[in-house]
Amino acid sequence: MSKVLVADDEEIIRELAKEVLEAEGYEVITAEDGSAALSKIAEGGIDLLLTDIKMPEIDGLRLIREAKKVIPDLLSIIMTGYATIETARKAIREGAYDYLLKPFNLVDLRMAVTKAFQRKRLEEENARLKQLTALFEVSQKLSGTVERDNLLNLLLRSAIAQTKALGGEIWLIDDRKPRRAAALGANLNLNGVVREAVHNGKPISISSKEGEVVFIPLISGRKVLGGIALGKDGTGFSQGDRELLHLLANQAAISLENSYLFSNLQDAYFSTIKSLSLLLEANDPYIKGHSQRVTELCLRLGRELELNEEGMETLRQAAPLHDIGKIAVSNDILHKREELNPDDWEAIKSHPIVGDEVLAPIGFLYRARKLVRHHHERMDGKGYPDGLSEGDLDLPTKIIIVADAYDAMASDRPYRKRLPNKRIIKEFRDNEGTQFDPLVVHTLLELLN
Ligand SMILES: [Fe+2]
Structure with a gap:
């Protein structure tokens, strides 16, 4: 009444x-x-x-x-x-x-x-509807997001905007230890509170003269994945805010669990295909360790060149697999000591395309595939298989081209010994701008010094 x-x-x-x-x-x-x-x-x-x-x-x-x-x-x-x-x-x-x-x-x-x-009832219904619409939109986005950082940022931004909080943090449990995975807005100084709360997996609310801090756990099934903490000044969070946060947290926990499953699946796929590539090298003393060394060099060059995280991840995926297409080239050709005839060359030159095709069914490797396909392209358009030129090649591709060539020159081959450093340096100097990207070459030479 x-x-x-x-x-x-x-x-x-x-x-x-x-x-x-x-x-x-x-x-x-x-x-x-x-x-x-x-x-x-x-x-x-x-x-x-x-x-x-x-x-x-x-x-x-x-x-x-x-x-x-x-x-x-x-x-x-x-x-x-x-x-x-x-x-x-x-x-x-x-x-x-x-x-x-x-x-x-x-x-x-x-x-x-x-x-x-x-009028009051109408206003309340309006506010509720607005909240529900916003929540629905966020839920939609959350369930469509498998990339973890995007997911956490979306959750935090929405929770802060919906409740008009001053700031917030998301904590995740890694190896049984709580770790702050995202933070936005005012610093809440929550370490102690959160550690305790994450452990218990129960919501917490702490009110003071300045306002209120709430912590809502992210729970999937019975597993506590972490939690979201928010701070608000004045009288703190309303009952509506609290209900909304619980709904958001439930939705986010499901999406988060999905993202873990997804990345486990990715890891499993990746290890399988990497084993295949290692198997290819295992019986060949000349290329044994090649993909591992190329990977290490790619990552060093990437770091020196301050490549963004997406580019680094692409290198991490592509470099170990770059020669996987050689599974389709016969051992007789791969191990031939005499000079290769035109047919042999045709066969060898198919390996970037085969590699690209082998990886095609694995959706999340789509960026890596480009590098696998293009690691024998050149700046001047005279490379293979697509004859791309400088403008078509991105930095990660330019890096893998240089790293692959370096390791080839610095290792023994059936028909020659490894080249001396002096000769390798000259080779890169002579071919920068035509075969190799000058900036990547410059970075490599600095690393060699
Ligand atoms: Fe290759």
């Missing part, structure tokens, strides 16, 4: 309003002045304040102001005579919902109160 407080120094008005509104099904309490009204408001539970303007000591305007400090979304209607109608307008500008002109009849009173409650 909605509760109405009637504040008026005239008893007859109080009694009249009480009778009419009780007949309408409201619970009605009354107060004969402003301070009596404030102490009833302090007890809580009031939905609508119906107040006179002119009362001794605390007038209606001040009463509304004080009351709003206790109940921020309190509805209020001010009762006024013609003489004080300007004051009533002021009250409305300050947030009173409506005014009622004295003397009023019963119909006016009933109408004003009904209208106020209808």
Whole structure:
């Protein structure tokens, strides 16, 4: 039942309003002045304040102001005579919902109160709908995100925006230890609290003079994956905020679990295909360790060149697999000591294409595939298999071209010994800009020094 407080120094008005509104099904309490009204408001539970303007000591305007400090979304209607109608307008500008002109009849009173409650319900429904729509959108995005950092950032950004928090953190459990995986906005200084909370897997709320900090665990099945912590100033988080955070956390936990499964699957695929590539080298003393060395050199060059994380990851995936297409080239050709004839060359030159095709069914290796296909291209367009030129080649590809060539020159071959360093350096100097990217060559030569 909605509760109405009637504040008026005239008893007859109080009694009249009480009778009419009780007949309408409201619970009605009354107060004969402003301070009596404030102490009833302090007890809580009031939905609508119906107040006179002119009362001794605390007038209606001040009463509304004080009351709003206790109940921020309190509805209020001010009762006024013609003489004080300007004051009533002021009250409305300050947030009173409506005014009622004295003397009023019963119909006016009933109408004003009904209208106020209808409006409030509408506003609440609107707010709820808006929240639900936002939540739905976030859920959609969360469930479509398997890349973990994107997922965490999305969760944190949404949680902060939806609850108007000052800042937040996401903690994940790695090897049974909580680790801060993402942070945004104000620094909450949560280490101690979070460690405890993550351990217990229970929600926590800590209120202080400055505001409130909440921690909501991310739980999938019975496993605590981590949790999200948020801080808000003032009176802290509303009940609506809390419900929303729990819904978000549930959705995020499912997506997070999916992302773990997904990356396990990726790792499994990757190790399988890497074993295949190692197997290819295992029986050949000349190329044994080649893909491992090329990988190490690629990553060193990538770091020196300050390649972004995406590029580094592509190198990490592509370099160990770059020659995997050689499974389709016969050993007789691969191990031939005499000079290769044109047919042999055709066969060898097919290996980047075969490599690309072998990896094609594995969706997440799509960036790596490009490097596998293009590790024998040249800046001047005279490479194979596609005759690409400088503008078509990205930095990770330019890096693997140099790293692969370096390791080939620095290892023994069936038909020659490894080249001396001096000769390798000359080879790179002579061919920078035509075969090799000059910046990558420059970086390699610095590393060799
Ligand atoms: Fe190759």
